[in-house]
Amino acid sequence: MSVSIGYFPGCSGLGTSMEYERSTRAVCTSLGLSLREIPDWNCCGSTPAHTVDHVLSAALSSRIFAQAESAGITDVITPCPSCLKNLRNCLDGMEDPLFAARVEALTERPLHMRHSVRSVLQVLVEDIGPEAIAARVRRPLAGLKAVPYYGCLMTRPGEVMRFDNPENPMGLDRLLEALGVEVLPFPLKTDCCGASFAVPAREAAPRLGGRILDLAASLGADLVVVACPLCQMNLDLRQSQIKAKSGGSYRLAVPYYTQLMAYAFGLPDADAGFHKLAVGMQPALERMRDRAVQKAAQEREEAAKRAVRNKAAAQKMASPAPLPEAEAAEKDAGPAGGEA
């Protein structure tokens, strides 16, 4: 069964976060979510717009909703938390008649429908759920160690974003666990990475990204898994700049959670889009396979030991002087025990 929902890709999906865009679409399709893109959408204005004026920012978002209305779309989802915050602030703000009138004075396109907007992550976690996601996994990511990094805006402020615990969200943790990932507790999961100042305040911004990457590396993570195009670009593309300040020597891949989903679902490599990351996934995937092989060997060894112990116990239970038949039965049980 397919559910149809409005979709706002956000500008970064056309360039810097094209792998997020492609993997999001692929994952949603494979989970039965049919995305209807808003026609001829514009930029929400991101951080720059709301630092200039809240009505201007809301007007840019309001044109997006007006475009949605032209296609009969009311409910919208978006992968980008920064877009989401602006779209939400627009809808929440326009509940106030004066604010709505000021926005309409700029757009001259009043809205007529009741709209809602949520993040793709929230829909996957709350509507689809980890069980359904786990059921879709073809290539489990067992052996992969990752820290979940939600970024500052996905859950904050709680009253605007209305998703999960604002300070210690667990939705992305559960989703990654459903893929088989070993999720490490990450105390900085909602701390700011400084992305919006990466260009104009280069003396300040790398400190914030550095804290996040340093901690992830020291916890032994292979990956920092993200859900925000601004965080991703900051922590991945700018990792070399950040390390030049912090002196770190790690190379941490920073994939979007949707890329890991596409990979785990067994979708084509082009949908997972690992080749688009600045820091490659290959070392992390190799470590994952090594750990999986080690774990399997360990399990085989333990199973063999268990079989030996069981055999000894069975011998004790039987007569003190083993009969020839019992010995023969033990020989048969040997390889079978190894397989268990």
Add this chain to the structure above:
Amino acid sequence: MDTIYLNSPDSLFIREVEEESGQVLSRCYQCGNCTAGCPMAFSFDSPVSRIMRLIQAGQKEAVLSSRAVWLCASCETCTQRCPNTIDVARIMDVCRHMARREKKSGIYAVKVFFDSFLLAVERHGRPHELGIMALFMARTGRFWTDLDLAPTMLTKGKMALLPHNVEGRGEVAEIFRRFRDGASDAALVKALRGGRAATAPGGPGMRERGVSEEKSGEGLA
């Protein structure tokens, strides 16, 4: 920092911040929780809790010429953690709006970056990274900005050479033009609506933060 003259508070400034942010400033009792959680505090000249105190004391000049209002990353940690549910990040945003209106130079590079971004949106309907960076470099003279990243971005196919034009970009440009012409001015819109919204709260923040009863009560009194 400079001496603060408490005998000359700018009460108009205090009222403006309250109206534009929809927040009640007297709720701040200086617990410092906002500053404790602020990730940019190390780069601020006045930490955010001190900015709050300066606003309460009506120190317009000190607030609007601070570096802090330009370096706030809008990460919303302060808003989330305020025990008195003050939307602190919104107040920082509003101070930044006022600093622009008062033509404060602020932190030039930050202002230029945001302006360059919005100019691209105004022209094309969507930002164009290469154009934004070119404009930023030309205006700030920082010609080396992120040149180290260009090879990776190009080989990964992530840097569009041409802008992504929106068909309705004329409509988006009109939004900016009307904004510059003052079409969204609160007093003007109120007057045009025939005073129907005269007692409505000033912004979205107030309703969200649950203080609308107090404020609209004042308005009716």
